[in-house]
Amino acid sequence: MQPTTAALSLRGLHKAFGAKVSVDRVSLDVPAGAFYGIVGPNGAGKTTLLSMAVGLLRPDAGTSAVLGTDVWSDSVQAKRDLGVLPDSLAMPEFLTGREVLTFMGRLRGLARDTVDARAQELLAVMDLLGEERTLVVDYSTGMRRKIGLATALLHNPRVLVLDEPFEAVDPVSSLVLRRILTRYVARGGAVVLSSHVMPLVEQLCDSVAVMSQGTIVASGPLDLVRGNGTLEEAFTGLVESGAGSSEGLPWLGN
Numbered sequence: 001m002q003p004t005t006a007a008l009s010l011r012g013l014h015k016a017f018g019a020k021v022s023v024d025r026v027s028l029d030v031p032a033g034a035f036y037g038i039v040g041p042n043g044a045g046k047t048t049l050l051s052m053a054v055g056l057l058r059p060d061a062g063t064s065a066v067l068g069t070d071v072w073s074d075s076v077q078a079k080r081d082l083g084v085l086p087d088s089l090a091m092p093e094f095l096t097g098r099e100v101l102t103f104m105g106r107l108r109g110l111a112r113d114t115v116d117a118r119a120q121e122l123l124a125v126m127d128l129l130g131e132e133r134t135l136v137v138d139y140s141t142g143m144r145r146k147i148g149l150a151t152a153l154l155h156n157p158r159v160l161v162l163d164e165p166f167e168a169v170d171p172v173s174s175l176v177l178r179r180i181l182t183r184y185v186a187r188g189g190a191v192v193l194s195s196h197v198m199p200l201v202e203q204l205c206d207s208v209a210v211m212s213q214g215t216i217v218a219s220g221p222l223d224l225v226r227g228n229g230t231l232e233e234a235f236t237g238l239v240e241s242g243a244g245s246s247e248g249l250p251w252l253g254n
């Protein structure tokens with residue numbers, strides 16, 4: 001039987017900023033149809049890794065392939081298959097949400113009526129129809145996240161890479177989004193997301209990678225990584241990041 005091509009295949013990705021190694025020769029395979037969570041403490045290298053994986057940040061070394069297509073040497077095809085929610089989103093600020101979707105959809109080569117129909121549906125599910133006339137520059141943080149997610153979904157990509165997709169998103173929109181992503185995976189799409197919210201990762205993802213100080217310290221099926229405890233317990237055990245002790249700040253509250 002032919003092995004199925006990985007949704008995302010990272011090989012030896014490496015990035016240093018000056019003397020600081022942010023991602024240290026990371027290799028990772030995200031299988032087709034996976035719902036893959038990447039967790040790690042602040043500064044672990046998740047955003048840097050995902051930015052290189054989707055072709056937004058050029059690595060010092062290593063490769064990334066989306067469904068077998070290299071993101072740097074065949075970026076047009078790779079980006080056709082990819083929907084990306086980056087960490088910090090550069091947006092056309094002086095457009096409304098609907099205009100952003102129309103603009104991005106047309107850039108993606110979608111027909112005008114397809115873009116219009118999808119924009120209407122996406123604005124509805126993201127609960128942004130009421131803000132139709134608001135310019136993105138005046139959006140709240142959560143609204144920006146939601147319009148970013150809508151643009152990631154617009155062209156019906158086969159692989160979604162989402163950096164902290166639930167950050168600043170209200171509980172109702174978060175529930176809607178979780179359902180959308182679960183259905184997307186059930187239909188054969190692959191999702192890679194980073195998050196700090198362990199219960200959410202446990203609820204959604206079938207596989208996880210734990211990052212610490214630029215490397216992956218554990219990866220694989222969720223049940224294997226968390227063992228008999230919760231993901232949070234496994235995470236805390238794996239990541240001895242030298243995080244500040246809760247015994248500190250003796251003056252606080254005294």
Ligand SMILES: Nc1ncnc2c1ncn2[C@@H]1O[C@H](COP(=O)(O)OP(=O)(O)OP(=O)(O)O)[C@@H](O)[C@H]1O
Nearest residue numbers: 017020021022040041042043044045046047048049
């Ligand atoms: N453009 C940059 N210039 C210099 N250092 C950077 C740059 N981008 C990231 N870093 C450093 O690389 C390391 C990893 O950062 P990164 O944002 O990838 O971590 P993260 O795991 O996404 O963190 P968080 O969970 O806080 O978002 C950090 O030490 C950060 O300071």
